[in-house]
Amino acid sequence: MHIGLSFTANNGAQCLLHGACVSILEAKLLCAVLSAQSHIIGDLSIMSTTHHTKTLIVGSGPAGCTAAIYAARASLEPIMVRGLQPGGQLTITTDVENYPGFAETIQGPWLMEQMEAQATHVGTTIIADTITDADLSVRPFKLVGDSGDIYTCDALIIATGASARWLGLPSEEAFMGMGVSACATCDGFFYRGKEVAVIGGGNTAVEEALYLTNHASKVTLIHRRDSLRSEKILQTRILNNPKVEVIWDTVLEEVLGNAGGPALPLGGAVSPPGVTGLRLKNVKSGEESTINVDGVFIAIGHSPNTEIFKGQLDMDGSGYILTKPGTPMTSIPGVFASGDVQDHTYQQAVTAAGTGCMAALDAERYIAELEADTVATQ
Numbered sequence: 001m002h003i004g005l006s007f008t009a010n011n012g013a014q015c016l017l018h019g020a021c022v023s024i025l026e027a028k029l030l031c032a033v034l035s036a037q038s039h040i041i042g043d044l045s046i047m048s049t050t051h052h053t054k055t056l057i058v059g060s061g062p063a064g065c066t067a068a069i070y071a072a073r074a075s076l077e078p079i080m081v082r083g084l085q086p087g088g089q090l091t092i093t094t095d096v097e098n099y100p101g102f103a104e105t106i107q108g109p110w111l112m113e114q115m116e117a118q119a120t121h122v123g124t125t126i127i128a129d130t131i132t133d134a135d136l137s138v139r140p141f142k143l144v145g146d147s148g149d150i151y152t153c154d155a156l157i158i159a160t161g162a163s164a165r166w167l168g169l170p171s172e173e174a175f176m177g178m179g180v181s182a183c184a185t186c187d188g189f190f191y192r193g194k195e196v197a198v199i200g201g202g203n204t205a206v207e208e209a210l211y212l213t214n215h216a217s218k219v220t221l222i223h224r225r226d227s228l229r230s231e232k233i234l235q236t237r238i239l240n241n242p243k244v245e246v247i248w249d250t251v252l253e254e255v256l257g258n259a260g261g262p263a264l265p266l267g268g269a270v271s272p273p274g275v276t277g278l279r280l281k282n283v284k285s286g287e288e289s290t291i292n293v294d295g296v297f298i299a300i301g302h303s304p305n306t307e308i309f310k311g312q313l314d315m316d317g318s319g320y321i322l323t324k325p326g327t328p329m330t331s332i333p334g335v336f337a338s339g340d341v342q343d344h345t346y347q348q349a350v351t352a353a354g355t356g357c358m359a360a361l362d363a364e365r366y367i368a369e370l371e372a373d374t375v376a377t378q
Helices: 024-038 062-073 088-092 108-121 170-174 184-191 203-212 232-239 349-377
Strands: 003-008 014-019 045-047 050-058 079-081 125-127 131-135 141-145 150-158 162-164 195-199 218-222 244-247 250-258 274-282 288-292 295-298 302-304 335-337
Touching: 050 062, 050 141, 050 349, 062 079, 062 088, 062 108, 062 150, 062 349, 079 150, 088 108, 108 125, 150 349, 170 250, 184 195, 184 203, 184 295, 195 203, 203 218, 203 232, 218 250, 232 244, 274 295, 335 349
Parallel strands: 050 079, 050 150, 079 125, 150 335, 195 218, 195 295, 218 244
Antiparallel strands: 003 014, 003 045, 131 141, 141 150, 162 302, 250 274, 274 288
16 A cells, blocks of 8 residues: 655654555554654654546456556556455465466466556556445545545446355365365366365355366265255256265364375375365264365355445345446446456356456446546536
């Protein structure tokens, strides 16, 4: 974030420190050091900055970065606010094989670094901040960052994405990207001929499990209830699939593995880093058990990051932003939604990038119309 810090010296002089892309804590610590060295006393205050741009992009995943690239090349002077998870969900994905243009396997974090570098190269200003409030009833649109900075814009592209829901287990986090995943389409290919487990009992879990049967030798579906909540046709398919075993009335207690988690004995053999099994608990009997798997997919759904826009934009019952069919246009002219924030079906990096492109192109047209109307009224 860009911040200004002011403090008063013993002689009454006002000192101002400017910082770029640093946290408030870092800036405060820096000022504290300067104060100690210069024998400065007085109050330390945070000064907010107002940023205005033709196009503001909120979010820095594939959708946000692609929108930034197209907007910059259209001379829309875009500012991209990186958000709480810079780079989006690809930053917690290790191997990526399904993004076009790379013959060899690439790393998710590296891909996002390259996207941001490209966006910067063509003229995007990237700010490390998180938008916490938005007022879409005024023109220009007004948003406020966690830093206290104010952002105003003529066109707004929302690319805040959707976050996978997790169980919250420490071992789940420890093996993230090393056998723990929330996307079978993204990572299922890496489990060819191996045994995996899926946690959940709704449509998402059953669809993920069915997809994984195309790659894995065995799929174990683990559900905390005694019946599935998915559509009947999906239940029929999963229960009749010879590759699938369902464990009912059971929850995941711990992910087992090597390098960062407790090891599951495998006959004394040394295993590579990653998941080797799961510790389970029957919710009715309390009995615990372990199973050997090479990976586990947490499929308990996603939550779109749209909280600050609720009550302002039209959304579906799950909180996904509604857009006009075939476009990124929302219920408010000049506000566009791209990526997983408006897509609860595909949720892929390449489809997110596509909608980011669409949003930037439509933003360009919208701003051109605004400028033409302004000239016409003068």
